[in-house]
Amino acid sequence: MDGQAAVIELRQVRKVYQTGAIEVEALRGVSFAIFPAEMVAVMGPSGSGKSTLMNLMGCLDRPTSGSYRLAGEETGQMNDDRLAEIRNRRIGFVFQSYNLLARMTAVENVELPLVYAGAPRRRERALTSLERVGLGPRARHRPFELSGGEQQRVAIARALVMEPSLILADEPTGNLDTRSSEEIMALLQELNEREGMTVVLVTHEADIAAHMGRILRIRDGLLERDEVVSNPRHAALRPEGKL
Amino acid sequence: MTLLESLRSALSAILSRKLRSFLTVLGIVIGVAAVIALMSIGEGAQARVTSSLESIGTNLLFVRPGAPPQAGAQSFQPTAGRLTLADAAALTDPALTPAVVMAAPEVSTAVQAAVSGSTVATRAMGVTPEYETVRNFTVAEGRFISEADVEAGSLVTVVGSNVAEALFGELSPVGESIRLSQRRFRVVGVLESKGGTAFGSQDNLVVVPITTAQRRLTRTLTARGADQVQVIYVQARNASLVDAAKEQVTALLRELHDSPTVDDFTITTQQETLATLTQALGAFTIFLGAVAGISLVVGGIGIMNIMLVSVTERTREIGIRKAVGAKSRDILLQFLVESALLSLAGGLLGVALGAGASQLVSNINIGGTQVPAAVTPDIVLLAVGVATAIGLFFGFYPASRAARLDPIQALRSE
Numbered sequence: 001m002d003g004q005a006a007v008i009e010l011r012q013v014r015k016v017y018q019t020g021a022i023e024v025e026a027l028r029g030v031s032f033a034i035f036p037a038e039m040v041a042v043m044g045p046s047g048s049g050k051s052t053l054m055n056l057m058g059c060l061d062r063p064t065s066g067s068y069r070l071a072g073e074e075t076g077q078m079n080d081d082r083l084a085e086i087r088n089r090r091i092g093f094v095f096q097s098y099n100l101l102a103r104m105t106a107v108e109n110v111e112l113p114l115v116y117a118g119a120p121r122r123r124e125r126a127l128t129s130l131e132r133v134g135l136g137p138r139a140r141h142r143p144f145e146l147s148g149g150e151q152q153r154v155a156i157a158r159a160l161v162m163e164p165s166l167i168l169a170d171e172p173t174g175n176l177d178t179r180s181s182e183e184i185m186a187l188l189q190e191l192n193e194r195e196g197m198t199v200v201l202v203t204h205e206a207d208i209a210a211h212m213g214r215i216l217r218i219r220d221g222l223l224e225r226d227e228v229v230s231n232p233r234h235a236a237l238r239p240e241g242k243l
Numbered sequence: 244m245t246l247l248e249s250l251r252s253a254l255s256a257i258l259s260r261k262l263r264s265f266l267t268v269l270g271i272v273i274g275v276a277a278v279i280a281l282m283s284i285g286e287g288a289q290a291r292v293t294s295s296l297e298s299i300g301t302n303l304l305f306v307r308p309g310a311p312p313q314a315g316a317q318s319f320q321p322t323a324g325r326l327t328l329a330d331a332a333a334l335t336d337p338a339l340t341p342a343v344v345m346a347a348p349e350v351s352t353a354v355q356a357a358v359s360g361s362t363v364a365t366r367a368m369g370v371t372p373e374y375e376t377v378r379n380f381t382v383a384e385g386r387f388i389s390e391a392d393v394e395a396g397s398l399v400t401v402v403g404s405n406v407a408e409a410l411f412g413e414l415s416p417v418g419e420s421i422r423l424s425q426r427r428f429r430v431v432g433v434l435e436s437k438g439g440t441a442f443g444s445q446d447n448l449v450v451v452p453i454t455t456a457q458r459r460l461t462r463t464l465t466a467r468g469a470d471q472v473q474v475i476y477v478q479a480r481n482a483s484l485v486d487a488a489k490e491q492v493t494a495l496l497r498e499l500h501d502s503p504t505v506d507d508f509t510i511t512t513q514q515e516t517l518a519t520l521t522q523a524l525g526a527f528t529i530f531l532g533a534v535a536g537i538s539l540v541v542g543g544i545g546i547m548n549i550m551l552v553s554v555t556e557r558t559r560e561i562g563i564r565k566a567v568g569a570k571s572r573d574i575l576l577q578f579l580v581e582s583a584l585l586s587l588a589g590g591l592l593g594v595a596l597g598a599g600a601s602q603l604v605s606n607i608n609i610g611g612t613q614v615p616a617a618v619t620p621d622i623v624l625l626a627v628g629v630a631t632a633i634g635l636f637f638g639f640y641p642a643s644r645a646a647r648l649d650p651i652q653a654l655r656s657e
Contacts, residue, residue: 060566060650081570088568099563099654103259115248116568158567 005072006033007166007198008057013066015052026052028221029066034166037196039189039232041209044218053218054202058091058168059083071165088117092159096171098151100143100158106130107139110158117162129161130154133187149180156187166198167191173208185211186235211235246580249573253581256553257588267549268589270542271633275593275626277535279618280600282626285528287605287616292520296513298437298445300379302482303513304489306334306475306496311509326508328453330499331371331475339495342488344480347377348472350456356406356449357422363409366448367400367423369456377476380450385417385432388452392431396454401432405446423449426459477510485512536629542589543633550582550641561645562653575646582638583631590630594623 015027026049034040044050055061056068059075062083068075071090075083093099100109110126119125130139133153143151152172159167169188173181189211191197201212209215210233217225257264308326331348334340350369355362374380375387382401392399400423407416416430428451437445451460457470479488489510497503554561561574601616 055651058566060654081572084565084568084570087566093566095654099559099566101560101563103255112564113567116564116570116573118245162568 006035006069007038007071008032008034008200009067009069010056011067013053013056013063013068015049015056015061016064026221027056027063030218030221030223031066032216032223032226034198034200036165036198037192038214039192039199039212040201041212041215042200042202042218043204043206043209043215044224045204048218049221050202050218054168054170057200058093059086084116088113089162090165092156092162092164092167094152094155094159094167094169094172096174098143098148098155098175100151100154102143105140105142106135106146106154106157109143109154110161113158113162119162126157126161129157132160132191133157147180148176149183152176152180152184153187156184156191160191160197166200169199169201171203172201173203173205181208182235189235246576249576249580250584252577253584256581257585263549264585264588267546268542268585268592270545271539271586271589271630272542272593272596274535274537274539274542275590275630276596276600277538278532278626278629279594279597279622280604280616281531281535282528282622283597283601283616283618284604285524285531286619286622287601289521289524289528290615290617292524293517296517296520298379299513300377300476300478301513302479302485303377304477304479304485304492305511305513305516306330306477306492307473307509307511308471308507309509310506325500326472326475328470328472330496331472333495333499334475334477334492336495340488340491342479342484342491343477345373345377345478347371347373347476347478348453349374349474349476350453350461350470350472352456352461354423354449354460356402356410358410358419361410363406363447365403365406367456367460368448368450369453369460370450371453374450374476377478380437381435382432383435384415385430387432388450392452393454396452396458398426398428398455398459399431399452400428401434401450402430403434403446403448403450404436405444406449407433421449423451424460485514539629539633543586543637546582546586546634547637547641550578550638551644553581554578554641554645557645558648558653558656561648562650562656565648565650566654571646574648575642578642578645579635579638582642583634586634586638587627587631589634590627593630594618594626597626598623 010033011031012029013027013031014025014029017024017026030053042050042053052061056063059070062078063076066076070086073086075086078086101112107123107126107130110129111122114122114125127136127139130136133156135150135153135157138146138150143154146154156167167188173184176184185208188199188201192199201208203209210229213229213232215227215229216223217227306326326348328348331346334343334346348371351366354365354367356365357363368374370388371393372388372390375382380387383404385401387401388399400421402416402421410416410421411419416433419430420427421430422428434446434450453472454470477488477492479485489512492510493506496508497506500507564574598618601618605616
């Protein structure tokens with residue numbers, strides 16, 4: 001993999017929070033690289049710094065020091081508008097609580113990144129993306145009319161719609177029952193296998209992490225272990241949608 | 244994000260909470276309605292006053308006895324003055340007052356006009372034949388007061404349309420006799436209706452020769468014994484000669500009254516009267532508008548309040564939007580457009596309400612006259628523009644708070 005350009009490359013990334021007079025060092029020099037088509041789980045107990053790492057990788061925040069390159073671009077010095085652009089074009093977020101806008105239909109939610117990108121043929125592209133996650137027929141439904149698993153699939157469709165460099169999933173199955181969790185993991189694996197999508201997933205469930213090809217364990221602001229999963233679990237339940 | 248997208252998003256946000264949106268803009272609705280109603284009634288009143296004053300005659304000067312009120316005078320007690328028929332006659336001398344076409348003296352007094360069985364309270368105007376032209380009266384039937392009537396002091400009268408109708412109904416009063424203050428007068432003519440004015444009806448009157456009025460109806464003699472008049476209407480040759488006429492009349496009256504420095508008469512032109520009245524009404528209108536404007540500001544604060552609540556409630560939405568690529572200015576625009584749209588909608592509702600109210604007012608008959616409340620496009624534009632500006636102004640602070648939200652914090656919020 002060394003010959004390939006990394007999707008994500010962190011070098012000695014530190015993040016210090018100033019809480020009043022107290023400085024909290026959430027990340028104390030983390031370095032790793034993630035390459036295209038990898039499936040990586042980030043694990044760690046609460047307070048380990050994994051949320052901070054997630055925010056940094058998602059360009060929602062900047063490192064205090066060190067370097068973070070996303071798809072070859074150094075993001076450390078970018079201003080807020082530029083970071084917003086990077087999030088828009090390079091990163092597809094999937095959150096634990098789906099984070100769909102309740103007022104909007106599924107397809108309108110999926111369109112949202114296209115709106116901010118000023119992209120043409122928005123409705124068409126959003127519908128295509130919904131079909132990729134098997135929710136074409138549900139396009140006009142609002143979030144409250146969908147099951148948790150369906151809502152998360154809408155969120156994945158939204159994450160995919162800009163053709164990002166990576167999908168960043170934060171506990172994507174945290175609110176789902178086992179069956180829906182399996183579906184979501186199956187969907188992510190399928191996206192990875194068929195389309196070579198890079199997936200980075202934060203979880204504390206070993207069960208979920210076992211679906212990934214690699215696990216980064218964070219503890220006390222440091223990368224504790226970087227392990228390869230020799231035989232990742234294959235999610236059995238495929239959603240009815242066709243990729 | 245384009246403005247169109249912002250508009251669509253704002254519209255959906257507003258419509259998703261209809262009752263709350265309506266209550267939010269209620270202050271603006273009431274404020275704009277009040278501004279529209281009060282301003283249009285004010286404008287209507289001004290138009291009414293202007294047309295009333297114009298219906299009195301054109302290019303007129305009003306000459307009244309008594310010194311002009313001094314600035315800062317403690318008392319409104321009119322200074323003793325005198326104006327006589329001789330003065331009025333002298334004012335039409337083309338050699339002395341070339342700018343003057345006509346002068347019409349008037350003496351008036353309240354009288355009871357009666358025929359057998361019915362009585363009506365009216366005003367008797369003692370006039371000369373010039374009065375008809377100067378005051379824009381038209382005789383509908385019969386004739387006006389003649390020179391011979393004035394010379395003879397005859398007991399003849401021309402009745403206003405209201406008086407004719409009240410005393411004679413549909414029948415023609417010409418040739419009939421009526422009693423004015425217990426004296427029998429012969430009706431020689433009927434005036435055409437001029438309609439009500441802001442100063443009362445011009446149809447409820449009877450016209451008699453000025454000499455008759457002075458001798459039979461009033462007893463106002465000057466020190467010198469000459470019969471006094473209460474006002475002389477002087478008509479200037481044209482609009483540009485009104486000021487010249489004023490100067491000439493002033494010079495002549497000073498000479499006639501042997502008082503080269505102190506005036507014992509007052510001249511006001513129609514323009515001055517109009518200016519004074521419209522100025523007063525204009526100030527009144529602006530005052531009313533300002534009072535109504537206060538409620539607009541209150542309405543704006545209401546919008547700011549609800550927008551702040553809305554930003555807090557939608558913190559997570561803002562976080563989501565930022566996560567998927569919204570820039571700060573996108574969020575700013577979204578909330579600004581939302582508050583501007585809210586107050587614009589409130590403004591339009593207010594215009595409808597205010598127009599309805601002023602329509603209602605203009606249908607009310609106040610003392611024989613109506614105020615034609617005119618909702619002009621500039622009032623509407625002003626009100627709607629101010630409402631939108633208020634929405635933008637009071638929406639800016641909540642919107643900039645929304646725009647400044649940190650996406651991580653925003654996403655974490657419930």
